[in-house]
Structure formats: structure tokens, C-alpha cells
Amino acid sequence: MTHRCLVLIGAVAVAGAALAQPRPIPRTADGKPDLTGVWQGGSNRVGTWEEANSPAAGAEFGIGRGQLAAGAALPAREPPPYQPWAAKKVLEFYNRRGIDDPEARCVPPGVPRITTIGLFPMEIVQTPKKIVMLYEVFGVFRPIPIDAKHPEDLEPSYMGDSVGHWEGDTLVVDVTSFNDKTWLGPVGSFHTEALHVTERYTRTDYNTIRYDVTMEDPNVFTKPWNTHSTIMLRPGTRLREYECSENNADMERYEKLLKDDSVFRRK
Amino acid sequence: MMKPALLVTLLLTNAPMWAHHSFGAEYDANKPITLTGVVTKVEWTNPHSYFYMDVTDKDGKVVNWKFEGFPPNVLYRTGWKREVTLKAGDAITVTGWLARDGTAWAHSREVTFKDGKKLFFGPPAGTGDGGNVPPVSQP
Numbered sequence: 047m048t049h050r051c052l053v054l055i056g057a058v059a060v061a062g063a064a065l066a067q068p069r070p071i072p073r074t075a076d077g078k079p080d081l082t083g084v085w086q087g088g089s090n091r092v093g094t095w096e097e098a099n100s101p102a103a104g105a106e107f108g109i110g111r112g113q114l115a116a117g118a119a120l121p122a123r124e125p126p127p128y129q130p131w132a133a134k135k136v137l138e139f140y141n142r143r144g145i146d147d148p149e150a151r152c153v154p155p156g157v158p159r160i161t162t163i164g165l166f167p168m169e170i171v172q173t174p175k176k177i178v179m180l181y182e183v184f185g186v187f188r189p190i191p192i193d194a195k196h197p198e199d200l201e202p203s204y205m206g207d208s209v210g211h212w213e214g215d216t217l218v219v220d221v222t223s224f225n226d227k228t229w230l231g232p233v234g235s236f237h238t239e240a241l242h243v244t245e246r247y248t249r250t251d252y253n254t255i256r257y258d259v260t261m262e263d264p265n266v267f268t269k270p271w272n273t274h275s276t277i278m279l280r281p282g283t284r285l286r287e288y289e290c291s292e293n294n295a296d297m298e299r300y301e302k303l304l305k306d307d308s309v310f311r312r313k
Numbered sequence: 314m315m316k317p318a319l320l321v322t323l324l325l326t327n328a329p330m331w332a333h334h335s336f337g338a339e340y341d342a343n344k345p346i347t348l349t350g351v352v353t354k355v356e357w358t359n360p361h362s363y364f365y366m367d368v369t370d371k372d373g374k375v376v377n378w379k380f381e382g383f384p385p386n387v388l389y390r391t392g393w394k395r396e397v398t399l400k401a402g403d404a405i406t407v408t409g410w411l412a413r414d415g416t417a418w419a420h421s422r423e424v425t426f427k428d429g430k431k432l433f434f435g436p437p438a439g440t441g442d443g444g445n446v447p448p449v450s451q452p
Contacts, residue, residue, distance in 0.1 A: 095390060125449055133449040140449075143442040144335035152360065165387060165436070182386060233335075233443035286386035293358035296334045302414070303338060309413050310338045 069252035074172060079215050079249040081170045081177070084283045088164030090276045092253045095167070095283045120256075123273050126235055132266040139234025141312045145300055146234070148227050152290035154186045154204035156228030157221050157243050158259045162275060167283050177210055177217065182285045190219055202239050204228055217247040230261055231273070238265040253279045334360070336410075337442025340420040344411040345438075348419075352403045353377060357385045357395050364399060364421075364434070366407065380407055380421035382435035392432055399424070410438050 072080040091098035128136055139146050149155050155163065166183040179188040190210040200207050202225035210219045221243040229235045246258040255277040262270045303310055336342070350368035361381050369375050382388070385395065393399070406425040412418040421435040 099391075128449050133451075136449045137447055137451065140443045140447045143337035145338035147335055147441060150334035165383075232448035233441075235448060283390070286389060288359060288384055288386050290360045290384075292360070293356070294360055296339075296360075299339060 071249050071252060074174065076174050078172075078174075078212055079217075080172055081217065081247060081249060081255065082172045084167050084169045084280050084285065085255065085277045086164055086167050086280050086283075087160075087257070087277045088162040088275060089278045091278060095280045098278065098280070120274055120276070124271070126230070126232065126261075126271045127268045128266055129268055132236075135236065136232075136234040139236070142307060143310055143312065144233040145303065145307075145310065148229060150294075150296045150300070152184070152294050153227060154184050156204055156224060156230070157188075157206055157208075158245060158257075158261070158273075159229060159231045160186070160205070161245075161257060161259075161277065162231055166288060167280055167285055168277075169285050180285060182288050184290055185288060196220070196222055202226070206241075206243065213246075215248060219245040219247070221245065230271075236266065237261070237263045240265050247277075335442045336420060336436075336438055336440045339412055340410045340438070341413050342410055342438040345408065346411055346419055347406060347408045348378060349406040350378065350404070352399060352401050352405060354401060355396075355399050357388070359384045362388060362434070366405070368417075376417050379418045380409060380434065381419075382421045383433070388434070393434075398432070403427070407434070409435065 072082075074080045086095065086098065089098060126136070154160070160181055160183065161168070163181075163183050166181065168182065169180040171178045171180070175192055177190045177192065179190065181187065186205055188205055188208050190208045192210050192212070194209045196207050196209055200223035202223060204225060204227065206221040206224045208219050208221045210217055212218070222241075224237070224239060224241045224243075226236070226238045226241075228237075230237055230241075240263050242262045244260040244262075246256075248256045248258070250256045256274065257277050258272070258274045260270050260272050261267070348366070348368050350366040352364055352366050354363075354365040356363040362383060362385060364380050364382075366378050366380065367375050368378050383391070389395075399405070404427055407419075407421050408423045409419040409421040412420070420438070422433060422437065423431055424434050425431050
């Protein structure tokens with residue numbers, strides 16, 4: 047009897063320990079971490095879209111609800127290392143409160159900015175030879191062939207050309223052939239066609255991809271700019287349509303505002 | 314006591330982009346408003362949706378206000394249903410921030426319905442305009 051009791055207690059303890067274990071990182075047949083799923087960039091909150099983005103009970107604004115991701119305590123981000131002349135240009139964009147943002151004209155936001163637009167989900171579809179990233183915002187996509195070379199007939203483009211390879215459990219994506227018509231993220235973070243972006247996607251737990259980015263552009267930076275954020279799994283979310291140019295009133299309104307920028311310019 | 318709008322701007326300094334265009338170029342975060350009225354029209358369009366609302370002032374004068382907010386995909390995801398959640402004739406209260414041009418136009422944030430239910434129609438103040446801390450230090 048005592049023996050049976052001990053076995054029962056032991057079984058309950060084992061079951062409890064199993065329940066407390068975090069869900070394992072899913073893997074594909076070839077053993078790579080499977081990034082397939084719908085995700086939210088620019089967030090560090092665990093849960094469904096609603097859980098992670100709804101206002102906390104009683105809070106006036108819907109920021110900061112939900113459990114923080116395990117990898118959320120990331121080191122501080124470094125500011126973009128612009129050359130002095132370029133930093134002046136960035137500050138001018140900042141003082142104009144982002145009215146020059148290319149995105150307001152409904153053009154694709156480029157890389158890595160597209161990964162930090164938290165308002166809209168992204169979807170990753172993974173196969174052994176190609177990974178495809180689909181973005182609800184602007185309805186753009188990135189085919190990322192694995193272990194491939196960039197084509198030779200590239201033209202400058204908003205989203206650049208992406209090729210990937212695996213370094214252990216990290217997906218490394220090399221992005222090149224950008225035009226100079228996008229911002230990298232913060233207000234005014236411009237670049238030239240020399241931009242070269244290296245992204246590293248590491249699924250650190252079931253809910254989280256750690257996203258590390260290096261941006262190189264010797265025309266505007268004094269050294270490569272490294273930054274990072276997390277991309278969170280959003281179970282139950284699907285991509286919807288966002289067709290930005292349908293009724294974009296901003297251009298007409300900006301034209302009126304720009305006749306006298308003292309109306310909106312930072313003092 | 315810090316004003317709520319300013320607090321949000323600070324919170325967003327290192328936060329992701331939440332809108333496709335600058336809040337600060339068109340709206341004034343220092344001019345929050347709360348208005349109650351009757352909806353006259355709803356436009357579910359990209360990149361922003363709009364609704365219009367008749368607001369009666371204390372002298373009985375009616376002004377038709379325009380409110381800007383999220384695109385339809387975001388509204389669907391946050392609990393709105395087209396032609397169900399918000400219709401012409403509905404009495405609502407909306408919070409937001411005034412447009413800089415001084416007309417009857419505002420950036421909308423939270424809508425409160427007659428039954429007390431609350432939903433966000435637009436993002437917080439300060440989205441897309443760089444917040445309070447410049448992205449680079451003064452060269």
C-alpha cells in the first residue's frame with residue numbers, strides 16, 4: 047500500500063514537472079527550428095493578439111499588458127552611428143516630426159523597418175529550400191532562398207533582395223540591392239543604395255524569435271549599426287488585407303501644412 | 314502631474330511604429346479633446362478609417378466633426394465589425410487630439426458606446442513623429 051502511494055505520488059510529481067516544462071521549439075524534418083507561423087514584430091509580450099495588445103484593466107492606454115517574453119530583457123539598443131553631416135539631416139527630419147516619412151506615401155517600408163511595425167502581423171512559411179515572409183502591412187512579401195546567391199541582374203528596390211542560410215539554429219538573411227527611398231526604423235533614419243542588411247532570426251523559446259540586425263552603409267554611418275528586438279508568436283491570428291493607397295489623404299494635407307512648417311515644427 | 318498624452322509619447326520613444334504616418338505633423342498632443350455626439354457617417358478605408366459626428370455646443374449650434382483612425386484590418390482585429398459596431402445615428406463619446414489646422418477634425422483614440430463598452434478607433438498620440446527623444450544626439 048505504502049509502495050503504491052509512493053508510486054502515485056511519484057507519478058503526480060513527474061506529471062507536474064512535465065506540465066511546468068515550457069513547450070519545446072518546433073523543428074522541421076531536417077532538424078531546423080520551424081519559424082512557420084503568424085508573428086508580431088516590435089513586441090515583447092506573450093499571448094494571442096488580443097492578450098498582448100489590449101489595454102490593461104483600468105489603464106487609459108493599451109500598452110504593456112501581457113506577460114513579458116523570456117528573452118525580453120535585451121541589452122540597451124545603440125543609437126544609429128551616423129556621420130555628423132548625416133546626423134544633422136536625421137535631426138532635421140525629427141524636427142519636422144516625421145512629415146517626410148516615405149511610408150506616408152504608401153511605399154513599402156524596407157528592411158529592417160518592416161519587422162518592427164507592430165500594428166500589423168507577419169507570417170513566416172518555412173520549407174527546407176525557401177523561407178517566405180509575408181507582411182500584412184502594404185501586402186509585401188520576401189522570398190528567401192536558402193544557400194543561394196543573390197542574382198546578378200538586381201535593380202535597387204524597396205525591400206531589397208534576400209538570401210538565407212542557417213548558422214546552427216539561427217536563420218541568417220543577407221539583404222542587398224536597396225533603393226535609397228526608405229527609412230531604417232526611427233524617424234529620419236535614411237540610408238543610401240550602399241545599404242547592406244544582415245538579419246539573424248533565433249527562436250529562443252516557443253513564443254519568441256530574437257531578431258538581431260546589422261546595417262552597413264559607409265556613406266552615412268561611421269561603423270555598422272547593430273540593433274535587436276523580439277518577434278512574438280500570435281496563435282489564432284491571420285493576415286488580412288491592407289491596401290494603403292485606397293484613400294491616402296495625407297499627401298494633400300501635408301501639402302497644405304508644408305506651406306508653413308512653423309505650424310508643426312519642433313521649437 | 315504629467316499629462317497623459319505626454320506620458321504616452323515618452324513610452325513610445327523606443328516603441329515600434331504604430332501608424333503609417335506622422336501624428337505630430339497633423340495633430341497636437343497637447344490638445345486632447347473629449348466630445349459626445351451622434352454619428353453621421355463611417356468610412357472604412359485604407360490607410361485610415363474615418364467617422365463623422367454631429368456635436369451640439371452649449372448654444373445649440375451643431376458642428377460636424379471628422380475623426381481619423383485605424384485601417385479596416387486593424388479595426389477588425391480589435392473587435393470592430395463594419396456596419397455593426399458603429400453606425401450613423403449612434404450616440405457615442407470619443408477621446409482624441411485636435412488637428413493643427415484648427416478645423417473640426419481630430420485624431421481619435423477611444424470610443425465609448427451607449428452601453429458603456431469602449432473600443433480604440435485609433436492609435437495613441439505621438440505615433441510616427443519621433444517622440445520626445447531625437448534618434449541621434451546633436452552632432
